[in-house]
Amino acid sequence: MANDTRAMPGPFAGLSLKLIATIVVVILLVEIIIYLPSAANFRVRWLDDKLRVGVVAARVLDAVPDIMAVPPELTDRLLVSAGAVAIVYRREGQSQLLTLADTEMPREAVTIDTRQRDPLSLVGGGLDTLILGSNRVLRIIGEPEDEAGGVVEVLMPEAPLRQDLLIYSRNIFFLSLLVAVMTAAVLYVFARIILIAPIRRLTGNLVGFRQAPENASLIIAPSSRRDEIGVLEEELAAMERDIFSLLRQRRHLADLGLAVAKINHDLRNTLTSAQLLSDQVADVEDPKVQRLVPRLVQSIDRAIGFAQSVLDYGRQSATPPRPVPIVLRTLVEEAALEAGFAGHPRVAFANRVPDTLVLRLDPGQLTRILANLIKNAREALEAQSSTPGTAPEVGVDVAETGEGIVIGVFDNGPGLPPRARENLFVAFEGSARAGGTGLGLAIARELSEGQGGRLRHVDQPVGTRFEVVFPAATRVAA
Ligand SMILES: Nc1ncnc2c1ncn2[C@@H]1O[C@H](COP(=O)(O)OP(=O)(O)OP(=O)(O)O)[C@@H](O)[C@H]1O
Ligand SMILES: [Mg+2]
Missing domain, CATH: 1.10.287 (Helix Hairpins)
Known part of the structure; x- marks a missing residue:
């Protein structure tokens, strides 16, 4: 018995490790899918807030009869508190502009129209801010929600939005990690109790039992589980x-x-x-x-x-076959002699094997297989009272079929008696003739299988036919 036993993996290796890793990875993947829309949502809320401040400023402008009269410090305070560099308010064909004093109007501005809110562009916008938004200016366009109407534009740097979005993302990441680790820990404990511990018990039992299968105390005692x-x-x-x-x-x-x-x-x-x-x-x-x-x-x-x-x-069962190239026809001749066909007075022997066929098989074992089959046929024919008109004959032929090399041993005798048929190939049981041991066929079959072949009985209308089939690869190419 082989004793190359594999060691059991530790409590945090093997199945347990795979389980924890899978849970963490799956939860993180799910969190990424959830993260994208939630980051986009965060950004929309941020922009709405800024726009709302812009609207308040616009209302202030609206209330002043002459905008030029408003002192610049006041407008600056208004803009700084809104975090904007400029606010534009358009209504009924008129527009009013409020800019921070001493500011250059930026060249590259990203326009965000808060009136358009399709989910895909919101997610895209969020990613755009995260990746490219460190040094750009936002132009946020929106409509005030009150009945005064008009359009408000707020211009402001994008960096604060990006900064806030990054902080939000980091928080989400740590939160997800915490959730993943906690879930994995809880699931691990459950899986350990329900699955891993019993599997380890089974595995441990198998490993131990294989070492000493003759020790009955190692037979596993089943628990009362019903799963x-x-x-x-x-x-x-x-x-x-x-x-x-x-x-x-x-x-x-x-x-x-x-x-x-x-x-x-x-x-x-x-x-x-x-x-x-x-x-x-x-x-x-x-x-x-x-x-x-x-x-x-x-x-x-x-x-x-x-x-x-x-x-x-x-x-015989102890010796493994030693295959060498053999000329089948010669071997059949020897087997026939061994089976008692040296000048037989009554029964003829026909060797129908071509002398060109060379097989790679153990010659001693193949001779024993064939001799046993030929001897059985001879004994059956000798025991039979001669029927006029038919000359008793035993023969060997060979064919190459899809199955491989088929060597057939046939005779025109009485056929297999029922007792032999019932216990065909069973050692000591198969004999149906006086003085027979019932070993010939069992030996022939065991020797055939030992060389990768198979022995079978083929039903015939007259006589008996046994076939030994060897794989096609046994043939030695000429
Ligand atoms: N060609 C055959 N024709 C008729 N009967 C056969 C033939 N070959 C085998 N048998 C029957 O099958 C039985 C079993 O054969 P097997 O060779 O296993 O044992 P055996 O010949 O009785 O004894 P052993 O070969 O051990 O001396 C035989 O007793 C015989 O009745
Ligand atoms: Mg026999």
Whole structure:
């Protein structure tokens, strides 16, 4: 089992850090969206205030019969208190101008008509003041709200407006930051209680359990939560219990397997000695002995074969395949010999594999796969009482399809018996013939899968066909 366990992140790293950062960033973004219209609004109110002072001044002018008679100190005081450099009042085609003494009229003036109030230009105006408004003059135009009517223009530097707007923006920024941090803190505490703490408990449990899955005390005890985390805890507990019992079962099976292998090994040796003895008994000329010995020899042979194949089954799964380029046709020939086709009296063998096909596979393992399949076919044909008209035949062919390289082992025998069909590929269960161990197909399948292939039975109207499919990449380019 791999033990490259990752350490749990600290309380202000991992999920918690991501949560806090996300909340702060989102709140600041929202505040920016809210800030733009509110800054524009601040500016409008500021301009309205100034205009109102301008209107008051205009009313004063209006009340004086001769404007020239007003002493300049008075007009200056009026303008300074309004923060303006000049005020113009127009009514019924006449206009009156009030300027600060000794002031040069500015060259660059920004005209702001307070009668136009579409939101977009208000926001744009606010930004314009903030960015460019340090050294310009404003020309604020508006109408007095009373019934006297007319138009009032107030000229004043833009810098004070910008200054006030900057102070306002700074206050908003600090306020937003405070709100964001406080919200993040409150949400963090809640999320920690509701989410992060249980997730950390689950994570910690998983990390610990993976280290020692055979320790039942590490199986998580689900809380009584009814939300998704509660489900997760229940499922995790169930999974850990399963893994625990599977592992325990596996260990018991492995122990048993080891014991069986030892017994089997001794049994085979004992049987081999019995075989030697039976060979000697065969020399005794007593007719009764002569009658019984062949059966004895056959039983002992079968028992040795059984013991040997169980030993092989235990051994074969341990060796990983070592692929090398092989000529498939030659390999099929060898497999057929191994499966008992060295000059068979009754059953013919057809090797339909072209001699140009080279595959990259483990030769020993592929021979075992094919030999098992060919041997099964031969045994099925031998057990069958011969039907006139059909010559019993076993064959191997190969095809390259979309699936890859398909090697087929076929015969024209009786087909799979139902008992074999039900337990196909299940070790020790699949045998449906006298003296069969039920390991051949299980071994063939395991060896195929170990090399990236797959073994399957293909239904046929006559006979039996098994196919081993290897990926197309197994083919070695000519
Ligand atoms: N070509 C075939 N035609 C008919 N029956 C088959 C064929 N191949 C396999 N079978 C059936 O499938 C069963 C399982 O085969 P498998 O090779 O796994 O075990 P076995 O041949 O009985 O024993 P072992 O191969 O371990 O000596 C066989 O007993 C046989 O009944
Ligand atoms: Mg077999």
